[in-house]
Amino acid sequence: MILKGNVRGSGKELARHLMNARDNEHVELHDLRGFVSDDMHGAMQESEAVARGTRCKKPFFSLSLNPPENENVPVEAFESAIGQIEIQLGLENQPRAIVFHEKEGRRHAHCVWSRIDGEQMKAIDMPFYKNRLNDVSRELYLEHGWRLPDGFRDKRNRDPLAFTLEEWQQAKRTKQDPKLTKSLIRECWNGSDNAQAFEAALQDKGLWLARGDKRGFVAVDWRGEVYSLSRMSGAKAKDLKARLGDPKELLSTNEAKAKVGGLLTPKLKAWAKEEEQKAQKTNLAAEFQREQMVQRHRKTREDAKRVQEERWLREERTRADRTPKGIRGLWGWITGKNRQIRQQNEAEIARAQTRDRAEKQQVIQRQLAERRNLQRQIKLAREKQQQRLQDLNRAVAGAMKLGRVPEKQAQDRSRTKQRERSQEPNRGNDFKPT
Numbered sequence: 098m099i100l101k102g103n104v105r106g107s108g109k110e111l112a113r114h115l116m117n118a119r120d121n122e123h124v125e126l127h128d129l130r131g132f133v134s135d136d137m138h139g140a141m142q143e144s145e146a147v148a149r150g151t152r153c154k155k156p157f158f159s160l161s162l163n164p165p166e167n168e169n170v171p172v173e174a175f176e177s178a179i180g181q182i183e184i185q186l187g188l189e190n191q192p193r194a195i196v197f198h199e200k201e202g203r204r205h206a207h208c209v210w211s212r213i214d215g216e217q218m219k220a221i222d223m224p225f226y227k228n229r230l231n232d233v234s235r236e237l238y239l240e241h242g243w244r245l246p247d248g249f250r251d252k253r254n255r256d257p258l259a260f261t262l263e264e265w266q267q268a269k270r271t272k273q274d275p276k277l278t279k280s281l282i283r284e285c286w287n288g289s290d291n292a293q294a295f296e297a298a299l300q301d302k303g304l305w306l307a308r309g310d311k312r313g314f315v316a317v318d319w320r321g322e323v324y325s326l327s328r329m330s331g332a333k334a335k336d337l338k339a340r341l342g343d344p345k346e347l348l349s350t351n352e353a354k355a356k357v358g359g360l361l362t363p364k365l366k367a368w369a370k371e372e373e374q375k376a377q378k379t380n381l382a383a384e385f386q387r388e389q390m391v392q393r394h395r396k397t398r399e400d401a402k403r404v405q406e407e408r409w410l411r412e413e414r415t416r417a418d419r420t421p422k423g424i425r426g427l428w429g430w431i432t433g434k435n436r437q438i439r440q441q442n443e444a445e446i447a448r449a450q451t452r453d454r455a456e457k458q459q460v461i462q463r464q465l466a467e468r469r470n471l472q473r474q475i476k477l478a479r480e481k482q483q484q485r486l487q488d489l490n491r492a493v494a495g496a497m498k499l500g501r502v503p504e505k506q507a508q509d510r511s512r513t514k515q516r517e518r519s520q521e522p523n524r525g526n527d528f529k530p531t
Contacts (some may be wrong), residue, residue, distance in 0.1 A: 098162050098163055098164040098167070098170070098178065098205075098234060098238070098243075099160070099161075099162075099163040099238050100160060100162060100178075100230040100231075100233060101160070101163075101230075101236060102158060102161070102226060102227075102230055103159055104155045104157070104158055104212070104226075105155050105158075105159055106145075106154055106156065106224070107156060107158050108139065108141030108142060108144055108145045108156075109138070109368075111141055111157060111159060111209060112137045112138040112140075112141040113138075115136050115137060115194075115207055115209070115505055116138075116196070117523065120198065120200070120422040120466075121198045121199065121200050122199050122200050122201075122391045122396070123197070123198070123199035123391075123395065123398070124196065124197070124198055124199075124395075125184070125196065125197040126194070126195075126196055126366070127172070127195040127196060127197050127206075128193075128194065128195040129190030129193075129195050130192060130194075130213070131190075131193065132192055133150040134234050137194060137196070140154070140192070140369060141194075142207075143192075144156055144192060144211040144213065144491055146159065147213050147215060147321075148211075148213050149212065150218050151213060151218055151219055151220060153212065153213060153219075153220040154322060155212075155220075156211055156212050156213050156220065157209055157210065157212065158186070158188065158209070158210045158212055158223065158226075158268075159207065159208075159209050159210070159228075160179075160182065160207065160208045160210075161205060161206070161207050161284075162175060162178055162179070162205060162206045162208065163167065163203075163205045164204075164205065164243075164436070165201055165243050166202075167449070167469065168241075168243060169205070169465065170464045171458055172454060172458065172492050174241070175195070175197075175206045177207075178194075178233070178237055179195065179208050181233055181236075181237075182208075182230070182233055182509050183210075185229045185230075186220055186223050186229060186233070187223065187228055188210045188212075188221065188223075191210045191211055191212070191214075191221070192210065192211040193208060193209065193211070193477060194208070194209045194211075195207070196208075199461075199465070200466070201472050201475075202218075202465055202468040202469035202471075202472040202478055204465060205306055221319070229494070237466075241452045251381055255266075268274065271489075272373075272377055272482075272486065273370075273412045273483065273486055274479075275325060277483055277487070278324065278329070279329050280330075281302050281487070282299070282304070282316060282324065282326070282329040283329070284298075285298035285299050285304075285330075286300065286326075286330040286331075286332060287503075288341075290340075291340065292306075292341045292342055295340065295341065299316055301494060302317050302487070302490055302491060302494065303318055303490030303493050303494040304316040304317065304318050304324070304355070305317045305318075305357055306341070306347060306353075306492075307323075307347055307348050307349065307350050307352070307353035307355050308345065308347040308348065308350065309323070309325065309344070309347050310349070310484060311352055313326075313327070313337060313338065313344045314326040314327070314337050314341055314344055315348060315350060316329070316352045317354055317357060318357075318429075318490070319357055319361060319369070319493050319494070319497070321354050321357070321358070321491070322488070323350055338507055357497075360497040361489075361493075361497060365414055365496055365497065366491070368494050368496070369496075372391065372427075372489050372492070373486070373489060375485070376485035376486050376489055377479055378483055379481050379482040379485060380475060380478030380479055380481070380482050382478075382497045383474050383475045383478045384475070386474075387469060387471060387475060390467070390468065390471060393405065394464045394467075394468070397460065398461075398464075401456070401457065401460055403410065404527045405453050405456070405457075409449065412445070412449060414429060416442045416445065416446075419438055419441075420435065420438055420442075421434070421435070421438075442497040
């Protein structure tokens with residue numbers, strides 16, 4: 098499984114992210130170890146309170162564990178992997194929290210450790226932790242017989258279209274696939290041999306070349322979003338400068354935004370917003386079906402959990418009744434019968450825990466399979482949506498050059514308004530608008 102970790106602070110923000118049920122379909126706090134609190138927010142506050150006794154500003158080590166997309170990985174496999182990582186990073190017996198997330202038919206885990214050694218009151222140092230995580234990750238792929246990602250086999254084969262957290266957050270704002278955006282910019286870069294050709298190719302796709310505040314070259318879209326060309330094109334800074342010249346000769350980011358905003362007349366802006374909303378409705382039916390499925394799956398899990406808890410209480414009462422009390426209890430202690438009963442109870446508890454875990458895993462696997470089938474439909478709908486958004490970007494760029502809404506789109510818009518007016522209820526002959 099892919100392991101991504103980082104040393105960080107801000108426990109409040111971390112707890113909010115890990116327990117975020119809005120962006121994740123299922124969230125489960127699986128384990129809390131070494132904390133007094135029994136909830137994630139309280140545990141993170143405890144760690145920060147201990148860290149105040151040290152100079153450490155980043156008292157947490159946060160790790161995500163992502164298995165291959167279509168693999169059903171049991172809880173025990175995640176726990177075993179976390180145990181191996183603890184040994185490699187020197188985090189054994191440190192307070193930790195494990196959270197499971199499910200989204201789009203994929204199940205992955207997050208683990209957060211406190212780096213503060215409570216006895217020595219100092220942060221545990223973790224040199225070269227990225228290399229160690231890569232070693233553990235490779236071992237896990239081999240151990241489970243999963244196909245190694247191309248990047249593990251050869252670093253040169255890493256996905257060039259992989260995106261950062263910042264790019265993912267930007268994609269959430271624009272509703273556009275960050276990989277597709279990066280691919281389009283690379284297509285413009287690879288298909289041009291000078292600054293003029295590159296700038297013209299960008300503008301055809303609704304992007305304008307500009308000078309970044311911190312980065313040498315950026316692209317600005319008609320929405321005002323800014324993209325780093327060094328990251329998006331895959332070209333080195335010296336290659337960008339060699340082809341595009343001195344960035345000081347370009348408009349600044351704010352100047353480019355102002356220029357684009359000036360070309361985007363109110364009428365064009367209203368048309369673009371309307372078309373964008375239409376594109377975003379492309380996968381509305383699939384998203385509604387997804388929401389219905391998520392709610393149904395959550396209820397199923399809640400019902401199964403309640404049934405297990407009720408059964409566990411009944412079994413606990415049976416085990417408690419089995420132990421003799423009073424004089425019989427004293428005699429059982431003398432004869433050793435109590436010890437036999439305790440061993441029997443402990444064995445039954447272990448079997449019951451194994452049974453409950455297996456039942457829970459079966460429910461999760463069944464739901465994941467159903468969710469993956471739906472995800473294939475959603476993926477097709479999203480591809481259509483992304484195509485419409487890219488077509489819109491090109492149409493907006495063309496409209497801005499013309500200074501007006503394209504004739505075909507204007508006619509379509511007029512016909513749409515006429516249909517809407519024709520469907521309005523008849524208010525009668527005496528109706529007079531005010």
